[in-house]
Amino acid sequence: MSQYILINRIKVQNANAIAGFTWGFPAITHFLGFIHNVSRKLSVHKSYHDIHLDGVAVIAHKHHVHTYRTGGDYQFTQSRNPAYRYGEENKYKIGTPPVIEEGKMNMTVSLLIAYDGNLGNRTDEFFKWLENTLLLQRLAGGTILTIKSLTPEYIESDTDLRKLKRKLLPGFILKDRAEYLTAHYEQLKQQDEKVELLDAWLDFSALKQKARPKSDKITKYFNQLSKSADSDLENLLAAWQKHLDESYDQQAIPERLKIHFKSLNTDELSNENTQSVLKQWADYCKPIEKIDTDWEYIKKPEAGYLVPIMTGYKAISKVYKNSEIENTRDHETPVCFVESVHSVGEWLSTHRLSLEQSGRYEKFEDCFWRYSPYKENWYLCTQQPIKQEISNAVTLKSETNEFC
Secondary structure, eight states: OEEEEEEEEEEEEEEEOEETTEESSOOHHHHHHHHHHHHHHHHTOTTTTTOEEEEEEEEEEEEEEOEEESSSSEEEOOOOOOOEEESOTTSOEEEOOOOOOOOEEEEEEEEEEEEESOOGGGHHHHHHHHHHHHHHSEETTEEEEEEEEEEEEEEOSHHHHHHHHHHHOSOEEEEEOHHHHHHHHHHHHHHOTTOOHHHHHHHHHSOOEEEEEOOHHHHHHHHHHTTSSOHHHHHHHHHHHHHHHSOOOGGGSOHHHHHHHHTOOHHHHHSHHHHHHHHHHHHHHSOOSSSOEEEEEOOOSSOSSEEEEEEEEEESSOOBOGGGSSSOSSSSSOBOOEEEEEEEEEEEEGGGEESSOBTTBEEGGGGOBEEOOOBTTEEEEEOSOTTSOOOSOEEBOTTTOOBO
């Protein structure tokens, strides 16, 4: 039997919305850090030190990033703090604090935490203590306003999981898709050995558009042909529609369509409508600079609600003694300089969770984030089995502007 703690509908105000290169949702490190803080408090509590938190699944219900738009790019809404005084006690000066850009958001999330240990008859007292503890903490730098409920969940069967999913709907769980990035990068390398991992990552994170020459007359032409009883003409329409589903590429135009237009007889060519179609077909096959086009979004390499995410840090320096670095948070913890690690994630509707992976359903146990076993210079969060090597995450070096 698997046992979990469901922290349902945490309402957070002014959480950090910036994660490395990305913005819109806090990094997964915030949520694991939040749970790690609770774990440390449990370990020193005389009544609950035998309870060990193992991993956390993140489910998003609502989010509102503090931004505005005046016609161009989105900008973060900034707050101006009140004036403050500084200087000697008898010679105060009024100073206006500078505006430092911050990305903030309000969100409602649920956290499902796996744990080991037997609560027994301590359940009610434990959840009262846990709620009070959580309300005193910050989540992703934001203030926790309310928590709808805290409940123990025991998953033994599909029925138990179905009841849990009902509590979480409507909601989307964050799934690690680093394997998509790895596969896409390998595919790009086969086409161009000089391609960088950054290019593969941008294919998932950037919104790209490409121009397609106007083809409305061609589509109308094939639709009319398909109304005949000739199966070959119906196949032409199917080939054309399949071509339209893909990003425009001159080299990818089906050869059978080219053969069809070349084989038109004299009577068909003399038709005014057909001539108009042929002209558009010629422009479509060999576009020139001054033609009408439709702009289309380029599909991402994989299907799904895919987003760029930050999954940890990569060291860019050795570990220093605390006394060697000034202005640290405390006087004991060693210090290391790091860069953000980026990967790809997917927001998956919670109704697509199952005890076993099959078809479009994802395995429930594979949705929990944990700290990866320490690997020199890498500090990662992962959903992969602990024994599996972590090789799919990537980082960007500021010195070389390359992933490593």
